Amino acid sequence: MSRSDLDDQVLAYDAISSAWDGLGIDRRQDVIDLLSTYDFDLAFTVLLKSPTIDPDIAARIRARQRQP
Numbered sequence: 001m002s003r004s005d006l007d008d009q010v011l012a013y014d015a016i017s018s019a020w021d022g023l024g025i026d027r028r029q030d031v032i033d034l035l036s037t038y039d040f041d042l043a044f045t046v047l048l049k050s051p052t053i054d055p056d057i058a059a060r061i062r063a064r065q066r067q068p
Contacts, residue, residue, distance in 0.1 A: 008040040011064060015047045015057050022052030041065070 012035055020028065027046055034043035044061045047053060 005038070008064070011057075011060060012040060012043060012047075015044065015053060015061060018054040018057050019047045019050035019052055022050035023047075 016031065023031065023046070027049070030046050031043050034040075034046065044065065048058055048061055
């Protein structure tokens with residue numbers, strides 16, 4: 001596992017902790033499915049749509065998405 005993969009996993013854990021309550025059941029299942037296939041990019045996109053996501057975590061996700 002690369003350092004980048006580990007960073008993505010930590011960020012996903014943080015994002016889920018803050019965004020989960022703002023997601024409906026279908027979106028929660030989408031996140032679970034995407035993370036089970038290690039598709040962090042799409043999982044982060046879904047998590048960013050949550051109204052409960054912490055602004056600092058959302059900023060970290062957006063910064064990560066801008067990286068090449």
